Amino acid sequence: MLDLQTLRNDIQDVAAKLKERRNFVMDVDTFVSLESARKSIQSDTEQLQAKRNSISKDIGLAKKNGDDQKASDLMKAVGEFADQLKINEEKLSGIQSEIRDLLSGIPNLPHDSAPIGKTEEDNVEVKKVGAPRSYDFEPIDHVDIGEHLGALDFERATKITGSRFAVMLGGVARLHRAIAQYMLDIHTQRHGYTEIYTPYLVNADSLFGTGQLPKFEEDLFSIPISDEQSFYLIPTAEVPVTNLYRGEILTAEQLPTKFVCHTPCFRSEAGSYGRDTRGMIRQHQFDKVELVQFSHPDNSYEQLETLTGHAESILIDLDIPFRTVTLCTGDMGFSSAKTYDIEVWLPGQNAYREISSCSNFEAFQARRMQTRFRVGKGKTEFVHTLNGSGLAVGRTLIAVLENYQLKDGSVEVPQVLQSYMGGMELIEPS
């Protein structure tokens, strides 16, 4: 959510920036007319409320003094504007919720350092680490590797549930677990994150807080629990972890607070039919190790750099080539002010594919969640929130399988993961 005061003061400026950078057309006229209506109705309403409150106090006093005549005269006086007050109050709350609805559908303003562009073609590469290795055979993709190993079973997953699910077996299932364990250990021990375990089902308020609702409900799996309430399967650990401090006021000393959380993620992938239908790239369910930070506004951009570095370090340790790009303004998520994507090299696709997305949301989520901090006894201020995948476990598994494949169809276990695999150095066909 953008700052309402800023919108009131600089609506044209904000609208121009949103158009230029996000190709988002803001309904300025509606906003301006709602605001001016709000202003006059609120002022009228509060004046009437003040009048009613003061007369009501006098009624109390009159009754206390036994002056029933005066009391009933005063009650009559209130009656003269009671209807008007009620109408005003209803109008006001209607307008306020319209303003809120409008506001909650406006995406975040990109940071000045985010490159302006429309599609992923306009993303800017900032870093390229490691060179794709050369193979003396034609590298195959993880689906074929999994098949050779007898360790990936998409058909049975489809039978059990449906398309876009996977079953992993034996060494590959263990490798998947090892990758998650390894990432958690690195981020807690080397990078100072606190491990956190959270619910996988969240309520609508939490999804509003991080920006998935109200606009992107079709991307979520929901579970109705009563006529008026649903729980939602988390699309990312960002949702429960960031909402940890929803509605709370932190102290400045608590910043930055850093959490790492391993969860499954559930996405309906509506609107992506036909894309990445082969293999594990795009699933309804996948595991992810997520990094979340609550930061002081003054250094959230430095924190974004270090957080991105934390995610990259996993690929460096695994010795898998990757590149990091700054997303252009047109390719960024709704809530983000700046995003780096880390793209891992997949020999089976002969391409770099997204494995992590690291974003600074500035106060956009904090404002929706009402997460603030206080300096000493001073005024409260919104925190900045950041998060990044560190990394997507399923895609890391794919990257390991494809980058470490051997000619005979077996797969080497990366050095750093061997201790998590009971010393196993090679995954062979079962």
Place this chain on the structure above:
RNA sequence: GGAGAGGUGGCAGAGUGGUUGAAUGUGGCGGUCUCGAAAACCGUUGUACGUGCAAACGUACCGAGGGUUCGAAUCCCUCUCUCUCCGCCA
């Protein structure tokens, strides 16, 4: 799942229709005293929004949302959470 009891300020805990944004205690902050500290005493101590250059004034908020009333922390309804007992269960 059944029965009962409750959600009040950082915390504890009063308050069942009328100057109650809320007693009292405690914690926090400022001060007096002291070489300093403790103790004691005095003062202060929530959030958000609106109008305003500001000072200030006003409005809303006692789990959430509705309702009754001139007036609601207090009465009514719905939801939610916590606790106790029973049942079930990893």
